[in-house]
Amino acid sequence: MKRYDLLYRLYDEFDTAALREHQSFVDLFPPVDSRVALDHWEDASEELTRRKTAIADAIPHGETFAEVASYADRETAFTALDLLNRYGRAVDALVLDVDETLRSAGGTDNEIPRETLHVLGKLHESGVPIVVCTGQTLENVKGFAIQGLGNELVHSGTLSIVYEAGNGVFTPGHGSRTKRLLYEDLGEDVRTVFDEVRSRVLPTAPRNVRRGSHLQGNEFNVTLKPNFETGSDAAETVIDDGLVHLIDLLGEAVIGTIAGDAGASGTDDASAGDGAAWARAHYAAADPEIREVLASNAAGSDDGTDTVPDDGTDTVPDDNTPVPDVDIGSIPEAVRALFDGIDVGYYRADAAEIGSLELNKAAGVEAALDVLGVEDPFVLVMGDSKSDLRVMEWAAENAAGIAAAPEHASADVLAHVRGGDELVYGRRQAAEILRTVHALNRLADLEGDSVSGRPAAVTRDRRPPN
Numbered sequence: 001m002k003r004y005d006l007l008y009r010l011y012d013e014f015d016t017a018a019l020r021e022h023q024s025f026v027d028l029f030p031p032v033d034s035r036v037a038l039d040h041w042e043d044a045s046e047e048l049t050r051r052k053t054a055i056a057d058a059i060p061h062g063e064t065f066a067e068v069a070s071y072a073d074r075e076t077a078f079t080a081l082d083l084l085n086r087y088g089r090a091v092d093a094l095v096l097d098v099d100e101t102l103r104s105a106g107g108t109d110n111e112i113p114r115e116t117l118h119v120l121g122k123l124h125e126s127g128v129p130i131v132v133c134t135g136q137t138l139e140n141v142k143g144f145a146i147q148g149l150g151n152e153l154v155h156s157g158t159l160s161i162v163y164e165a166g167n168g169v170f171t172p173g174h175g176s177r178t179k180r181l182l183y184e185d186l187g188e189d190v191r192t193v194f195d196e197v198r199s200r201v202l203p204t205a206p207r208n209v210r211r212g213s214h215l216q217g218n219e220f221n222v223t224l225k226p227n228f229e230t231g232s233d234a235a236e237t238v239i240d241d242g243l244v245h246l247i248d249l250l251g252e253a254v255i256g257t258i259a260g261d262a263g264a265s266g267t268d269d270a271s272a273g274d275g276a277a278w279a280r281a282h283y284a285a286a287d288p289e290i291r292e293v294l295a296s297n298a299a300g301s302d303d304g305t306d307t308v309p310d311d312g313t314d315t316v317p318d319d320n321t322p323v324p325d326v327d328i329g330s331i332p333e334a335v336r337a338l339f340d341g342i343d344v345g346y347y348r349a350d351a352a353e354i355g356s357l358e359l360n361k362a363a364g365v366e367a368a369l370d371v372l373g374v375e376d377p378f379v380l381v382m383g384d385s386k387s388d389l390r391v392m393e394w395a396a397e398n399a400a401g402i403a404a405a406p407e408h409a410s411a412d413v414l415a416h417v418r419g420g421d422e423l424v425y426g427r428r429q430a431a432e433i434l435r436t437v438h439a440l441n442r443l444a445d446l447e448g449d450s451v452s453g454r455p456a457a458v459t460r461d462r463r464p465p466n
Helices: 003-013 016-028 035-058 062-071 074-087 114-125 138-149 188-200 207-212 233-258 272-286 288-296 333-341 361-372 386-397 411-418 430-444
Strands: 093-096 130-133 159-163 168-170 179-181 213-215 222-226 342-347 351-356 379-382 401-406 423-425
Touching (some): 003 062, 016 035, 016 062, 035 062, 062 430, 074 430, 093 114, 093 361, 114 130, 114 138, 130 138, 130 361, 138 159, 138 168, 159 361, 188 222, 188 233, 188 333, 188 351, 207 213, 213 233, 222 233, 233 342, 233 351, 272 333, 288 342, 333 342, 386 401, 386 411, 401 411
Parallel strands (some): 093 130, 130 159, 379 401, 401 423
Antiparallel strands (some): 159 168, 168 179, 213 222, 222 351, 342 351
């Protein structure tokens, strides 16, 4: 029988809802020092085994289908089989953002739900490597990984951490390849610009940015974070002002870096203000959100709330225009070349940063998969931001995986995911997608059985779950 027929039998003939309830109870039962509670757990475990055995004895490949049903409801199981039918492959690595993807600040705490951690661990135990892909510093994410996933998993040799959105890769247990500093391969001019911006960003910042933000402790990226609650009005104001300052300072640093370069024609007489104006024009043209922030910025006001210091050290463009009317093509080639290699990231009410366009999360993921030995990847990418979108686009362009996102992800991310396999999940419900992958991989184990079964268009018309 084909897989689709067997799935229909499975969910029509068995009480799979009760099976999942027993599995969840057995998996997530907290450690307690109670004989009564332990007896209850043992009873549930025996009932779980009985129900799985009944399925295993009744239908072909019953053990596999019992495992699928113990974690996936009808809709999840058929979604998994649709994905297998579409791509013909199991997922062989997980690429996971952390904040607002696995865990959400919108809940009662900022921890990854136990259910998510359990399914994640189950996939890892089945031989699926994990790539944690984040904009956080290495030390921050190492602490989270050990606390949330466990020291044994982190040091298993099959977990890699892409940190600072692709600047470095940390894969414990791989000798000389354990830590790869990808930013060391960048050109000297790019590294000089970053050094200059990093050293000046807070000392020369507007008063409210100096007092209301801090630098994230990165190895390479320059990231301003608010001293206020992420998402608050105060955080939005200081990050907007910090973004403008960061762009202006970046323009200054680029001019300073290429000054005196014989090949940098058109920059001999350029001032710091020219550099800031060119930077504003370049990045406004590249990103509508940045243009919006620049356009709404009250540059040059003297009421104590402006984004410009009053000590003569400001980096406002000479024409004092939030978005200068500059023809991008008129910017000197040497300046444009550096701008084209440097990314300005804006995350509303959360962060403003500069990073290398050569070193994004996608480049970090490729490096991590190389260390992990995943030669022909087909990954699940889960994320919520523009930096995660680049990994999703890399996977799509290279037929290297599928993408999923929480419903509160950025508009561009949601558009990409909904235009693909529509794997959108609710807040704190990342386990839903991981259960889909678990089911997909178990169904892919059924060698010799037809994958296509019925066309995907038909299988999307589901009967209600039992």
